[in-house]
Amino acid sequence: LAVAGIMQFDHWREEPAKPQRQPTTSPTGTVRPASGSRRTDCRQALRRQIRAAEATGSFVFANRQIDGITALELTQYLRDDCRAKFVDLSSLGRWSNCAIAAAAAVQHGLRTVRVLTLDHNDIGSRPEVMEAWCKAICSHPGLQRLSLKDAGLDEASVGQLAQALYGHAVLFSVDVGLNHIYDQGIMALADAVDENHVILEVGVEGTSSTQVARHRLSTVLERNRQRYPGKGGVTQMLRGLQRARAAAQSVAVSQAAPTLPLQMECQDPSDVIDRLLGTQTDAGAKEQPITALQDPSEIVDSLLGTNLDIFAPAHAAGCNGAGGSSPTETGITAQEDAARRVLFDADAGPMEELNARCEAGWRYSAAEQEILNQMRAQILDLKAERRLEKLRAEEILEGIGESQKHQRQRLAPTEQVIYQLKEDLATKVEETKKVLQDRVGKTLALQKAKQEVEGSQRDLSRYREGAQHLDHI
Numbered sequence: 426l427a428v429a430g431i432m433q434f435d436h437w438r439e440e441p442a443k444p445q446r447q448p449t450t451s452p453t454g455t456v457r458p459a460s461g462s463r464r465t466d467c468r469q470a471l472r473r474q475i476r477a478a479e480a481t482g483s484f485v486f487a488n489r490q491i492d493g494i495t496a497l498e499l500t501q502y503l504r505d506d507c508r509a510k511f512v513d514l515s516s517l518g519r520w521s522n523c524a525i526a527a528a529a530a531v532q533h534g535l536r537t538v539r540v541l542t543l544d545h546n547d548i549g550s551r552p553e554v555m556e557a558w559c560k561a562i563c564s565h566p567g568l569q570r571l572s573l574k575d576a577g578l579d580e581a582s583v584g585q586l587a588q589a590l591y592g593h594a595v596l597f598s599v600d601v602g603l604n605h606i607y608d609q610g611i612m613a614l615a616d617a618v619d620e621n622h623v624i625l626e627v628g629v630e631g632t633s634s635t636q637v638a639r640h641r642l643s644t645v646l647e648r649n650r651q652r653y654p655g656k657g658g659v660t661q662m663l664r665g666l667q668r669a670r671a672a673a674q675s676v677a678v679s680q681a682a683p684t685l686p687l688q689m690e691c692q693d694p695s696d697v698i699d700r701l702l703g704t705q706t707d708a709g710a711k712e713q714p715i716t717a718l719q720d721p722s723e724i725v726d727s728l729l730g731t732n733l734d735i736f737a738p739a740h741a742a743g744c745n746g747a748g749g750s751s752p753t754e755t756g757i758t759a760q761e762d763a764a765r766r767v768l769f770d771a772d773a774g775p776m777e778e779l780n781a782r783c784e785a786g787w788r789y790s791a792a793e794q795e796i797l798n799q800m801r802a803q804i805l806d807l808k809a810e811r812r813l814e815k816l817r818a819e820e821i822l823e824g825i826g827e828s829q830k831h832q833r834q835r836l837a838p839t840e841q842v843i844y845q846l847k848e849d850l851a852t853k854v855e856e857t858k859k860v861l862q863d864r865v866g867k868t869l870a871l872q873k874a875k876q877e878v879e880g881s882q883r884d885l886s887r888y889r890e891g892a893q894h895l896d897h898i
Contacts, residue, residue, distance in 0.1 A: 467495045470784055475502055481791045484509035485798050488516045488780055488805065496523035504530035512538045513798065516545035516805050524548065528557035532564045539567060544574040545805050549604070559589040568596055574628070575603040575809035583610035587617040590624060600628030605816065611638035618645045620835030625649050631810050633817065672792045736825045776804065 456594065468488055478484035484507060500523050503512070512535070514527065524546070531541070549555050562571065578586070583606050590596065601614070611634040618624045627642060780791070783797045 432691060467491055468498065471499060472503075473477075473784060475506075478507070478509045481794075482509050483511040483513075483791075483795070485511075485513040485783070485794075487513050487783075488776075488801065490518035491522055492519065493522055496526065499523055500526040500530045503527060504534035504608055507535055508537045510537055511540045511542075513542040513802075514546065515542055515802060520546045520548075521551075521554075524551075524554045525557045528554070528561040531558075532561035534681075535565070536567060538565075538729070540570045541568060542571075542802075543571040544572055544802065545578060545809055546576055548573065548576040549578035555582045555585050559585050562586075562589045562596070563593065566595070568593075570598040570600075571596060572600040572628075573604070574600055574631075574806060575813070576601075578604040578610070580607060580610045584613045590614070590617040591620050594620065594623060597623060597690075598626040598628075599624065601627075602628045602633070603631040603806065603813055605813065606632040606634060606639035608634050610634070611642055615642040615645055618642065618649065621650050622652060625653060631813055660747040666793055668792070776801075779804070 470489060471486055474484060474486045489495075489606060491499065496519075517523075531538075543558075547554075548558055556747075562568065573586075578601055583601065583604075586601070587610075590599065599614075601610075606629070611629060611632070614627055614629075615638070625646065627646060629639060629642065779797065779801050783794060784803055789797065
């Protein structure tokens with residue numbers, strides 16, 4: 426394995442595995458790798474990326490669970506030895522192990538870096554970490570683009586970042602998308618851009634801001650862009666520069682080692698993906714004209730979709746079995762066929778497969794690795810956007826619950842008065858019923874008494890008439 430991350434299949438053989446701690450078994454019965462094995466794998470991955478960065482000028486150490494020893498090696502390398510212009514430290518597990526030390530490395534070293542990516546790392550939730558990174562950003566003299574997507578930023582941390590942007594002389598682009606930022610944070614960034622005319626792009630996609638704040642930010646950005654006319658944006662220009670460097674490195678390696686199993690010219694991404702996945706078996710495919718690189722988002726499905734089924738062992742057996750054609754018949758050399766048969770352990774899903782391929786520097790050219798890294802970053806962005814949308818939905822539901830609670834509290838006195846009036850009304854109704862019942866009884870008694878008086882009067886009249894009749898006799 427050469428320093429440039431290229432593998433010569435003629436002289437390559439696997440090194441004997443070093444004895445490692447036996448894996449342990451979890452209470453659920455699943456086998457977990459030993460912690461020493463995880464640390465060794467992480468350190469080996471870091472050293473592979475360091476060797477690749479020496480050749481490509483791009484240091485990518487992302488989507489890893491780092492331990493204390495690896496964090497120490499990483500920060501020492503960033504402070505003392507890193508000469509890469511593009512540094513990507515996205516989605517590092519246990520980020521707290523090296524957050525402040527990495528900020529100090531950027532503050533006191535890493536002077537060659539121009540693009541720094543810290544996506545999907547928790548930076549804004551801890552004030553001391555955010556303060557350390559703001560100092561590092563202010564102290565760095567050549568940083569041109571900073572990406573802090575899904576970095577745990579809130580209103581207070583964005584305010585600190587805005588203060589750090591006021592006096593920066595060369596920072597052209599900042600991306601704070603996929604963070605839980607409202608209008609107050611966007612307005613703070615707009616004020617910083619209004620004072621610093623060098624900032625040309627501020628990414629706020631996926632934030633919780635409204636159109637009013639975004640319009641204010643876009644207005645001041647458009648004023649700054651008019652001072653520096655040109656095609657495309659800063660992000661597109663820097664990304665194109667990174668791709669061009671990777672393509673140039675691929676061409677240089679291809680010219681230096683023309684017998685490599687994989688050709689490393691800059692091709693159309695669909696052809697690149699065919700080579701990455703080992704699906705290009707037609708010899709005539711090499712005669713297709715070379716086209717410009719496209720956005721890797723157009724071919725994510727081809728890498729992470731059903732095309733992954735081609736790595737099944739049955740496919741490898743079918744290539745040389747009955748009904749299949751041999752590598753010689755299809756124009757593929759034995760070395761190319763051996764390279765395409767390299768499989769990766771992807772038990773945890775497509776993301777593990779993609780991580781393994783991003784770190785397989787011996788198999789892919791720099792241009793191909795750049796496409797794979799962009800795909801991985803896009804997948805991580807989609808996951809972060811999904812988490813953020815879920816958080817927003819939970820906040821909306823919580824807000825609805827709070828509104829209902831406040832509404833009930835506001836209406837509670839009125840409801841109590843209504844309940845009391847209803848109780849009083851029921852009491853009055855019961856009393857009225859009793860009065861009516863007494864009245865009915867007394868009315869009946871009065872009628873009966875009247876009937877008795879009338880009967881007595883009739884008897885008295887008959888007695889009088891009888892007495893008069895007797896007197897006349």
